[in-house]
Amino acid sequence: MGREFRIGTRKSRLALRQTELICNALRERFPNVTITPRPIVTQGDRDLHSSLQTIGGKGVFVKEIERELLDGTIDFAAHSLKDVQPVLPDGLVLGCFPKRDSPFDCLISPRPYADLDDLPQGARIGTNSLRRQAQLLHRRPDLEIVPIRGNIDSRLRKIETERLDGVILAEAGLNRLYPETGDGHPELGGLYRVSLRGVLLPAAGQGAMVVECRADDMQTLELLAAFDDPATRDAVLTEREFMTALGGSCTFPIGAFAQTDDEDGLVFHGLVASPDGTHLFTCNETGTIDDHVGASAASALIDQGVLPLIDPVNSVHPLNSVNSAVPAASR
Structure with a gap:
């Protein structure tokens, strides 16, 4: 595998540092491969004054990079997973989940x-x-x-x-x-x-990096497979499943954290709240990746009455009918 791979990344110091870690790991494992970083300025980097909610949510940090992936300008892209939208553009996949850092x-x-x-x-x-x-x-x-x-x-x-x-x-x-x-x-x-571990529930995918690539690029997928961490993949995909089931983005307060457990398989904690903190709902679920724990947790919160918090305009239930709950500790 002696080809050159071009890796897209944001231009921020943190993004470049994360990309450097991935590049170094790839070069160490595959010394005959050339890895060339390609910094890309995203909408989220250009507009530092507007709130994320008004300029399109977390996706503003990855859209330009994903466009270059689809155009073939780059071969794969390094992201902070929490910046990646729950639903990917057609033709792209998350090819690798390196071992997660602290999610807190x-x-x-x-x-x-x-x-x-x-x-x-x-x-x-x-x-x-x-x-x-x-x-x-x-x-x-x-x-x-x-x-x-x-x-x-x-x-x-x-x-x-x-x-x-x-x-x-x-x-x-x-x-x-x-x-x-x-x-x-x-x-x-x-x-x-x-x-603030045990105090604030983190965002879905927080602390995890992910490498995105084209779904039909088998050579790149083979390269990335060597760095996939199964425990991280299972945990963060469960968190993203929870977000997807609730239509989640950064437009309303939502938290999610899953971790693998030898006894229970996956242990999941989820949260939905009002921006002012007066209404806050949590849920805890256990199971395996095949049990769709994230989706089950989302259903449990809907049963508790969180829809007015997620979609206050179209919900048939008034917000004042929602009762507050005590936040779950992230273990």
Whole structure:
């Protein structure tokens, strides 16, 4: 297999770092193969001011890249899985799920807070995620949520420029950019970091990278198969199944986390909420990948009455008939 493969990626520092990790693994396994990264500017990278909800959701980070895949300009593309829409364009497949990094969120702050409950009354917290916002306000209604967008470095700078008490970031991105950092580390500008595992349910696919390619490109699929992690694949496909069943995107708060378990097979936690956190529903399901645990969890939440949260315009049930539920801990 001595051909050249062109890999598409966003131009952000995190995306380039993730692509570098994939390229290095491929080169080590297949030394006769040439891997050439091709950075691509996406709509989500160009528009850093509008909310994701108004410019098309998470798909704005991958559409241009997928177009080049279909045109044959690139052979495969590296994505953060949470940026990939639940339904792919015709002719494309997810060819490889490398081993997942941490799926959880963390709080980055200028002071060493022990946890969310340690934040001062009325603390200003930066995030552009409705999922994070809803769970934060459900736990701490006094918090002021400040919408922020941009790459990791720009969001960290906004702690000072926007006078924030903290920002919520994905642990995986920090781990990839700052693999050796700890509390108060100089590379993080002396900022402090506390994990929110068990506090905030993550986004579907968070912490996972994925490689997308053309469905009929057998040579590329063969190359990528060597780096597929079955446990990661089963977990994140279950999370995406849950999102698909609920018509999920980033236009309403939705969380999903699955992990493999020797005793139960797959253990899944799902969440749907209102943006202000006053209504929050959770579910827990176990089973195997063949049991369609994600779809079952979605059905369970629909039975609980989440449709007014998902589609308030067309739902026949008024929102005030929905009862709040206690969030599930992500184990």
